[in-house]
Amino acid sequence: MPRVFSGIQPTGEPHIGNYFGAMRNYVRLGEEFGKNSIYCVVDLHAITNPASFEPALLAQRTFEMAVANFAVGLDPSRVTFFVQSHVPEHQELSWIFTTLTPVGELERMTQYKDKSEQLESVPAGLLMYPALMAADILLYKADTVPVGEDQTQHIELTREIARKFNHAFGETFPEPRAVYNKQALRIPGVDGNGKMGKSKGESSTIGILEPLDAIWQKLRVAPTDPARVRRTDPGNPDVCLIFDYHKLFSGLDTIQTVDAGCRTAGIGCIDCKKTLLAGMTEHLSPIHERAEALKADPDFVRDALAQGAKEARAVARPIMEEVREKVGFLKL
Ligand code: SF4
Missing domain, CATH: 1.10.240.10 (Tyrosyl-Transfer RNA Synthetase)
Incomplete structure (x- = not known):
């Protein structure tokens, strides 16, 4: 059975572009592939860009993103849904991948170029972002990645990293393929200035939880x-x-x-x-x-996320053991 992985940015309230472009697709894939649909709120990615990272809001936005996904019909008891920083294996595998990835390739990523141009001082984490994304996907040996077309380059690099690892240490990872949902591209912003969410602020978006x-x-x-x-x-x-x-x-x-x-x-x-x-x-x-019912019962949401992290780690741990052994780390 295919294993699906998708990362969800904790950007606060999702809008109807996110809903029709990604969230409904998560629900559908969840119904088809059950626990093999792995969804992760990527808070480690969120801290890589100082221009959009607000520490005081990160936990709240992470929580709200879980609420929004559960509210549109994603059932945490049927899929694997968790928060990235709750599964430390993401960072461990990411570090190994950074040692396989030439700096030149990371510098060529269009998203990196766009974001770094706006910063006076560029954190190394922003450059390493695609290595962490490759780790997110390959940590579960996922072969199917629903993404927006702006992620094509990152998925290509993930495939490249998988090939490099397999070549250096023996066959380990599948080369994942991106699946696109075209509907996302056609949803215009309510201010009439192009795609929803592209212009700054909330003037172009209609939030799915907006009154x-x-x-x-x-x-x-x-x-x-x-x-x-x-x-x-x-x-x-x-x-x-x-x-x-x-x-x-x-x-x-x-x-x-x-x-x-x-x-x-x-x-x-x-x-x-x-x-x-x-x-x-x-x-x-x-x-x-x-x-509203989920916000009134925050323990349910927290318990679901804790259970999701447990399930994700159960998949990730043996894969990390295999990686450690192949890379040659001393086993105690
Ligand atoms: S132009 Fe006016 S009537 Fe026609 S679709 Fe748009 S809002 Fe509706």
Whole structure:
């Protein structure tokens, strides 16, 4: 059976782009592969970039990311879900991988270049990030990695590291393959400035746990078809982000009604947005309710994460023993 690994950044509240692009996919893979779906909130990665790392918020954001994933339907009793820093084998394997990875290859990573350009002093950890990511995946001998397309280079490097290790120490790791969820790429930001989450702040995002009245305030002022100036002007839903959201949250009948109503000026944009809000309310309300129940029972969340770390370590330990032996460390 394939073993799936995915790392989840503890970036605070996830938005609907994360939800449709990644989180729903985690739930689906979890139903298919059970405990062989391994999901990890990557707090060790979060501290590598001083521009976005806030120590006072890290624990809270890590907790909230677990709550959000459980609230959308990820069942911690069916999958393996834990926090990266709770499984120290990630760091141990990462160190071994740094000794196999040329600095030049790490410096070529596009994400490293983008992030390091914005820093006055670049921490070595930011450079080593892809070696830690390779360790995250290979520590479980995972062969399937659901990621965004911006991670292609890192997955390629992971495959390269696996090959290098196997060549140096004998066949140990599979070469994992990335699986992409294309839907993530098509979700526009609510401010109309490209992909959701790409522009700074929360102006472009709709949080999956955001209160519905706050969502409405964003939808109300969201740009629509710019050619539709007056209520009587026919519009083109194909160029409107509100219509893109309808495709995510509304039923087929509503989508068809909106499409026809927009093109014939049969409906106005505010009515169209209200219909969208109704679809969002239906979809997001049960998630909000589950999140509230989880926040009211923090012990459940902490216990689930502790159990997840235990399960992850049970898989990781024998693999690390095999690695230690092959590398030649003294066994006591
Ligand atoms: S009617 Fe709806 S789909 Fe058409 S332009 Fe207005 S908001 Fe967009």
